[in-house]
Amino acid sequence: MRLPLFWLTDYVDPGMEASKLANRLAMTGTEVDRVHAHGVTALENFVVGRVLEREQHPDADRLSVCQVAIGEGDVATIVCGAPNVAAGQTVGVALPGSVMPDGTKLKKAKLRGIPSNGMILAEDEVSIGMDHAGIMVLDDDLTPGTPLADVLPISTDVLELEITPNRPDCLSVYGVAREVHAATGQPLAPAPWATDPGTPGPIEGVTIEVEDPEFCPRFTARLFEDVTIGPSPRWLKARLMAAGQRPINNVVDITNYAMLLTGQPLHAFDFDLVAGGRLKVRRAGEGEKMLTLDDAERTLDGSMHLIEDGDGPTSIAGIMGGQRSEVQPTTTRVLMEAANWNGPTLQRTSQKLGLRTEASGRFEKGLAPEQAMEGQIVATQLMLELTGARLVDGTIDIGGEGPAPVTLRLRDEKVTRLLGTQVPIREQADILEALEFGVHDAGDGLDVTVPAFRRNDVTREVDLIEEVARLWGLEKLPATIPGHGMSARLTTEQRLRRRAADALVGAGFSEAIGWSFQAPELARKLRIDLPAVKLRNPLSEDLSVMRTTLLGSLLNSVRHNTARGTEDVRLFEEGSVYFDRPHGRTPTAAEARSTPLPDERMHLAALLTGRLHPASWGESNPPTADFFAAKGVLETVLGALRVPFTVVRGSDPFLHPGRAAxxxxxxxxAGWLGELHPGVTEEFDLGRVAGFELDLSAVLPHANVAPLYEDLTSFPAIRQDLAFWVPADRTASELVEVVKGAGGKLLKDVSVFDVYAHEGRTSLAVRLEFRAGDRTLTDEEIAPQREKVVKAVASKLEGELRG
Structure with a gap:
């Protein structure tokens, strides 16, 4: 919003330069984007002159040679091209050396051989209007030589304000004047709408109907007769120009002036063009069309609203009027409309039409219904003053004022606690009264009544404290540590669970969150025969029991992704499962005596299907998800938790026989690991799926929260490979456990690197790594340990060393 400083001073004199005012407003929450000069930037050499003589230029039909008095007996010869220049006129003059608003420096010149020592000015040449058809003619009582800036607003500073969406009241000159008054303590002039020349009641011959009061909370209208359309006075045009508006004629300029002053948009109808003397606010029909003031045909839909007369649409409500009823040079009767429109609905209409105006931008932010009458009153005053109009008795006012004002308690103790310092209660009251809040003393503070124009912004006690803080001075607030205690930190269990989830994310998995409720049918699909907790009041049959495993919800998520073309899926879920009795343990005596509640356990599960990594030029057929891929992910998760584990053969019915653990x-x-049974995956329209599920209550107690460090050694390791024949029913994990138990302290690592089955026996090859932290080991030191390993395998696993 552009705020001309000379317009602001009509209502409050800030008593400081524009740059200092900008800083003060910024400290109170009204951001000033920039400050710039409007009009003449250098006032020297702009004076009042009087045309003493006017003669026709001897060599040009359209030029006049004028003798112009410019003060103290000085007369300048000026060649002028304006058709209306005449002897005896008082005019504005720019002398040589003047710098024009566009930056041009005026010099002495010869025009068709006649020296010209200046320029007689038109309105547009000093940025106080758009008229260039002729020169400005000033009052005859002005003295030649008087600085032109003393009699015309040819120069002002303009503040370009960034008004936040919660402060539509500041989208007006008087709204900002109120802020300046509160920020500086300078006197504020009475509101320009304080005196209303109108009268209440119906208007004869005018009918207004509002079909949707929710969209149009208030609609006001007044009728003016004997209107004379013409140019606006220079003081009004100068204010509009400085604010970025183009003057058009007195009636249209009045609507723009009233909008900029009060924040309330208005629209003027030529009442003789309003068919039937009636207006109706209604929803538009689907595909309905109308021609707007910008000469564009707009196609509307059923979500939009318009104003119609007896012949059809005449205005897009709150956005732009129509051509059919616009004010003409011959207009003599004007119906002035000032209404309040629903902001969100209007914003959607504006976006759909690609049409945003000064009016719609204000309504979108949420104006108060009371502002409609404020704008109407200002427009009435100006219509009577500037157009010679007669106000017809009556004022149509549908909807009336908004809700009753709200009173909030502002506690002095709360102000001190939130701001960290004591603000005297009298200063709190002064600040709020300057902002036009109603203030009354209360026992522990103040009772504050919120004005209508702040109804949507100030709704709580803390909002009042914000008003006090920003105007008392944010720079005065001490840097204090908040008085409340520190917020809770994550528990050890929460940190470990987060570490496990981070490990899965690092392995390329995405987290899924499923329902804790499921259909009873899901247990059959999973081949799980565990009693489920039944809900007494389920949302539906499909959500009537509580889950006993995360597998079902994860499979549903995998199927959802694969059905939409994502073939390679990695998902995990961390969540609660529920059993109708303590699961895997004996109930306590208290549990046995009390009403049994479900046993809730926290589980972590992961599933993967498809390729383990994308194909590349070097590997066109990458490996797919299987038991070993799932085991690798499990090792990653438990490794992040620093939890040692083993796997043994499993027989869960939902897992593939021979690929279950x-x-x-x-x-x-602590859980299961393996590939899902083909019969289970077929129920979900999936191919091979592998994964695991852990009961975190069995895992986390064994996790190391803090890592254990040991010194690195520079001494080399000795690695030896041993291969054993073992019975076919023995597993690699059993062999590793036996080897670790027999290898002693020098054995640091054991890994299986080869498996070979033959004639009912299995050959398992393991690699042993021995290392000492204080010396280099020799084969002689390792030999006894190796022998212990061979004997242990023979005695515990019936194994023998391969030759």
């Missing part, structure tokens, strides 16, 4: 931690069962 149970996860053991600390010798206790």
């Amino acid at each position: 149970r996860v053991l931690i600390g010798g206790e069962d």
Whole structure:
């Protein structure tokens, strides 16, 4: 919003330069984007003159040679091309050396051989109007030589304000004047709408109907007769020009002036062109068309609103009027409309039409219904003053004022606690009264009544404290540490769970969040026979039992993705599962005596299907998800938690026979690992799927929250490979456990690197790594440990060393 400083001073004199005022407003929350000069930037050499003589230029039909008195007996010869110049006129003159608003420096010149020592000015040449048809003729009582800036507003500073969406009241000159008054303490002139020349009641011959009061909370109208259309006075045109508006004629200029002053947009109808003398606010029909003031045909839809007369649409409500009823040079009767429109609905209409105006921008931010009458009153005053109009008795006012004002309690103790310093209660009251809040003393503070124009912005006690803080001075507030205690930190369990989730994300998995409720049918598909907790009041049959595993919701998520073309899927879920009795343990005595509640356990599950990585030129057929891929992910997760584990053969019915395992931690069962049974995946229209699910209550107690460090050694390791024949029913994990137990302290790592099955026996090859932190080991030191490993395998696993 552009705010001319000379217009602001009509209502409050800030008593400071524009740059200082900009800084003060910025400190109170009204951002000033920039300050710039409008009109003449250098006032020297712009004076009042009087045309003493006017003669026709001897060599040009359209030029006049004028003798112009410019003060103290000085007379300048000026060649002028204006058709209306005449002897005896008082005019504005720019002398040589003047700098024009566009930056041009005026010099002495010869025009068709006649020296010209200046320029007689038209309105547009000093940016106080658009008229260039002739020169400005000033009052005859002005003295030649008087600085022109003393009699015409040819120069002013303009503040370009960035008004936040919650402050539509500041989209007006008087609204900002109120802020300046509160920020500086300078006196504020009475509101320009304080005196209303109008009268209430119906207007004979005028009918207004509002079909949708929710969209149009208030509609006001007044009728003026004997209107004379003509140019606006220079003081009004100068204010519009400085504010970025183009003067058109007195009636249209009045609507723009009233909007800029009060914040309330208005629209003037030529009442003789309003068919039937009636207006109706209604929803537009689908595909309905109308021609707007910008000469564009607009196609409307059923979500939009318009104003119609007896012949059809005449205005897009709150956005732009129509050509059919616009004010003409011959207009003599004007119906002035000032209404309040629903901001969000208007914004959607504006976006659909690609049409945003000064009016719609204000309504979108939410004006108060009371502002409609404020704008109407200012327009009435100007219509009577500037157009010679007669106001017809009556004022149509549909909807009336908005809701009753709200009173909030402002506690002095709360102000001190939030701001960290004591603001005297009398200063709090002065600040709020300067902003036109109603203030009354209360026992522990103030009772504050919110004015209508702040109804949507100030709704809580903290909003009042913000008003006090920003105008008392944010720079005065001390830097204090908040008085409340520190917020809670993550528990150890939460940190470990987050670490596990981060490990899965790092492995390329995405997190899914499924319902804790499921259909009873899902357990059959998963081949799980565990009693489920049934809900007494389920949302539906499909959500009537609580889940006992995360597998079902994860499979549904995998199917959802694959059905939409994502073939390679990696998902994990961390969530609660529920059992109708303590699961995997004996109930306590208290649990046995009390009403049984579901046993809630936290699980972590992951599934993967499709390729393990995208194809490349070097590997056109990358490996797909299988048991070993899932085991690798499990190792990553438990490695992040620093939890040692083993796997043993499993037999869960939902897992593939021979590709199923149970996860053991600390010798206790902690979950399953493997590929899903083809019969299960077929139920979900999936191919091969592998994964795991862990009971975190069995995992996290074994996790190391803090890592354990040990010194690095520069001494080399000794690695030896051993291959054993073991019975076919022995597993690699059993062999690794036996080797670790027999290898002693020098054995640092054991890994299986080859498996070979033959005639009912299995050959398992393991690599042993021995290392000492204080010396280089020799084969002689390692030999006894190797022998212990061979004997342990023979005695515990019936294994023998391959030759």
